[in-house]
Amino acid sequence: MWVETDRPCEVEVLGSTRRTFTVEGHHYALVCVEGLEPGSSHPYEVALDGERRWPMPNSPFPASTIRTPDPDSPIEVVFGSCRVALPHEPPYTLSKDRHPDGREHDALRTLALEMIAGARRWPELLLMLGDQVYVDEGSPRVREWIRSRRDVSQPPGEEVANYEEYTRLYEEAWGEPVMRWLLSVVPTSMVIDDHDMHDDWLISREWIEEMRRQPWWEEREIGGLMSYWVYQHIGNLSPRELDENPEYREAREADDPTAVLRRFAKHEARVPDGKRWSFCTDIANVRVLVADDRTGRVLDNGRRSILDGEEWAWIVDHARGDFDHLLIGTTDPFLLGPGLHYAEAWNEAVCDGAWGGPAAKVGERLRRALDFDHWAAFQRSFQRFAELLEEVGAGRGGKAPATIGILSGDVHHAYLADVAFRRDAGVSSHVYQAVCSPFRNALDSHEELAVKAGVSRPGRAIGRLLARAAGVDDPPIRWRIREGPFFDNQVATVSLDGRSSTVRLDRAVPGEEDGNPRLEKLFERRIS
Secondary structure (H helix, E strand, C coil), rough: CCCHHHECCCECCEEEEEEEEEEEEEEECCCCCCCCCCCCCECCEEEEEEEEEEEECCCCCCCCCEECCCCCCCCEEECCCCCCCCCCCCCCCCCCCCCCCCCCCCCHHHHHHHHCCCCCCCCCCEECCCCCCCCCCCHHHHHHHHHHCCCCCCCCCCCCHHHHHHHHHHHHHHCHHHHHHHHHHCCCEEECCHHHHHCCCCCCCCHHHEEEEEEEEHHHHHHHHHHHHHHHHHHHHHHHHHHHCHCCCCCCCHHCCCCHHHHHHHHHCCCCCCHHCCEEEEECEEEEEEEEECCCCEEECCEEEEHHHHHHHHHHHHHHCCCCEEEEECCCCCCHHHHHHHHHHHHHHHHHCCCCCHHHHHHHHHHHHHHCHHHHHHHHHHHHHHHHHHHHCCCECCCCCEEEEEECCCCCCCEEEEECCCCCCCCCCCCEECCCCCCCCCCHHHHHHHEEEEEEEHHHHHHHHHHHHHCCCCCCCCCEEEEEECCCCCEEEEEEEEEEEEEEEEEEECCCCCCCCCEEEEEECCCC
């Protein structure tokens, strides 16, 4: 149980206690509650120095409850990405086409409202795949607070500059009562993406060099990585992994571990290690393996890789095993619309010099302007990922799971794709990719047209011609988009029962009777 308090204290949950640790004047605790039986429910309270502080007095919500998974019951994993924190009223609930500040209704909060009303089952896991906070789209309240404390005419303007300002973003994102209740009842894992730090974060070596020349960037980078560790990463780790984590041990043992975490974040910014941030958890017969595909990137021309060598070896090792379903989470989609895939592969080749030096400079500008930073733009990594899917799906690393699902976000639209392999590959698992984005940050109509062009047949043909002209081979696998693309604020659910699997996508729409938004089903497809 992750807790933030306003002063140092002892935190107690169901008889387990933990002292807070302090970072930059903020106080946190992770309370590990052990000895709970599988398939059991435990309503709980949170006491600070012996005084009950949660639930809040006169709370209108159902009791906060720890529910342990039952290995003989269905498992539901809810996932998505990209949630900008804004008020839940007009003009912020309007579309971008109707108002520049509009971001429509929050799908994740809408899910919580339906859970509160008893209209939706409580899932076993919420997987938040990036852009939990937006440094470049802060809420009006946070921006007003930033303006009150420093001169925003100087870079980085109204964007966050340091750890203290990051804490305000997280408070805005998770402190709203409905969201706070949701996070108190659903086990949640999360991983970082670019807008948690900066648009185009780690997209290329040239981008890194340019940003390091900015006098404000180092403090932003340190604050971003420190807050990622505190607010997101440590909650992904098991009690055993926490005990083995050197930064967490020092944080618990030091009176004030701020200096320890600053050194750690500064080192990570200069010597990135993606394996440190990736994580794996088993829920009954389901393995959930999440790769941090941002922090460990190799960006040297000619050897670009979306994961460094150690992280990739860790992923391969944890993808093998004896389980019914393997879910692999990545913020950036492995499979894009075919036209977009070829365009990104072409761009990587051009940036690496396939068409000469002048074209490489143009390619770099296009890479940033069009956000060409997904797996397709790292062909070496794409090929290795495809080989891993074939190996696991053919049972060459253990029993082949019934399904291998790649769960992603980032691209502000949703779709479901089936994956096909060579006939002689021996793959028996049903391999698919489900992309769900955004929770709240829908595209405008012009942006939607660009995405639709990338998934169209003409877009595929043009992209393939460009890629071939730059010396890019066709991918070793094929895939077909079965559902989508969809452009709403939306939330996806993978339901797993024994060897069977179903994927469902819901969008948030305005309510009718009580004024609250509701979820409307876009599709539900049986996978196996």
